[in-house]
Amino acid sequence: MRVTTPTPDVPRARLAILASGTGSTAAAIMDAAGTTIDATVALVISNNSGSGALEHARTRGVPTLHLSGVTHPDPDALDTAMVEALADARIELVVLAGYMKKLGPRTLDAFAGLVVNTHPALLPAYGGQGMYGDRVHAAVLADGATQTGASVHVVTAEYDEGPVLAQAVVPVEPGDDVAALRARVQAAEKSLLLDWLATHFR
Numbered sequence: 001m002r003v004t005t006p007t008p009d010v011p012r013a014r015l016a017i018l019a020s021g022t023g024s025t026a027a028a029i030m031d032a033a034g035t036t037i038d039a040t041v042a043l044v045i046s047n048n049s050g051s052g053a054l055e056h057a058r059t060r061g062v063p064t065l066h067l068s069g070v071t072h073p074d075p076d077a078l079d080t081a082m083v084e085a086l087a088d089a090r091i092e093l094v095v096l097a098g099y100m101k102k103l104g105p106r107t108l109d110a111f112a113g114l115v116v117n118t119h120p121a122l123l124p125a126y127g128g129q130g131m132y133g134d135r136v137h138a139a140v141l142a143d144g145a146t147q148t149g150a151s152v153h154v155v156t157a158e159y160d161e162g163p164v165l166a167q168a169v170v171p172v173e174p175g176d177d178v179a180a181l182r183a184r185v186q187a188a189e190k191s192l193l194l195d196w197l198a199t200h201f202r
């Protein structure tokens with residue numbers, strides 16, 4: 001008779017996700033965590049108390065937190081609260097997945113090199129202030145670009161300027177509108193981000 005020794009419950013790396021809106025990317029990460037990604041989503045934070053991201057977390061039993069200018073009108077206090085929340089949850093990597101606010105210097109200092117963001121374009125193209133969500137796809141279409149894509153990058157002080165970690169190219173098809181391009185980019189983006197996370201925690 002073959003005796004198998006059960007694998008001891010080795011604690012997994014602890015991820016936090018920051019998201020502002022629908023949260024489809026956050027949901028994809030949560031659904032992959034513990035299977036294709038050897039990590040645990042320990043906390044989901046949103047600046048929008050009514051966000052889909054927080055609802056996705058609640059339905060999956062993942063702890064949530066609303067941190068915003070409403071909870072902390074002073075930006076420095078908000079930055080400090082973010083550091084404390086991430087530290088208290090023993091977070092080892094922070095993923096921005098549709099987070100629409102600038103992370104503050106205290107958070108970036110406390111988690112230097114440990115915050116990554118997914119952006120729906122081929123950075124440095126279509127990045128920076130004002131470049132978020134459908135505004136990115138509209139700008140790509142307005143320029144008549146024949147391709148766009150998704151980028152995963154390290155988060156630094158200014159929007160979208162950190163080192164790029166991974167990219168995926170996505171074609172712009174004739175007749176594309178924002179919705180069609182968003183859908184194609186977001187599908188590629190989820191694959192890119194989940195693959196990067198799976199490799200990062202291997």
Ligand SMILES: Nc1nc2c(c(=O)[nH]1)N[C@@H](CN(C=O)c1ccc(C(=O)N[C@@H](CCC(=O)O)C(=O)O)cc1)CN2
Binds near residue numbers: 117119130131157
């Ligand atoms: N310190 C950093 N914080 C954030 C970064 C970053 O690289 N460094 N990335 C963004 C995510 N992002 C693109 O990937 C991004 C999000 C939002 C904006 C933007 O212009 N926001 C508006 C406010 C929008 C709103 O209130 O809904 C603004 O600041 O005027 C640009 C890029 C996340 N944080």
Ligand SMILES: NCC(=O)N[C@@H]1O[C@H](COP(=O)([O-])[O-])[C@@H](O)[C@H]1O
Binds near residue numbers: 020024097134136186
């Ligand atoms: N510049 C930041 C930015 O535009 N982020 C984008 O917001 C979307 C969030 O979708 P989701 O809420 O369904 O995950 C994602 O496509 C992400 O790349």
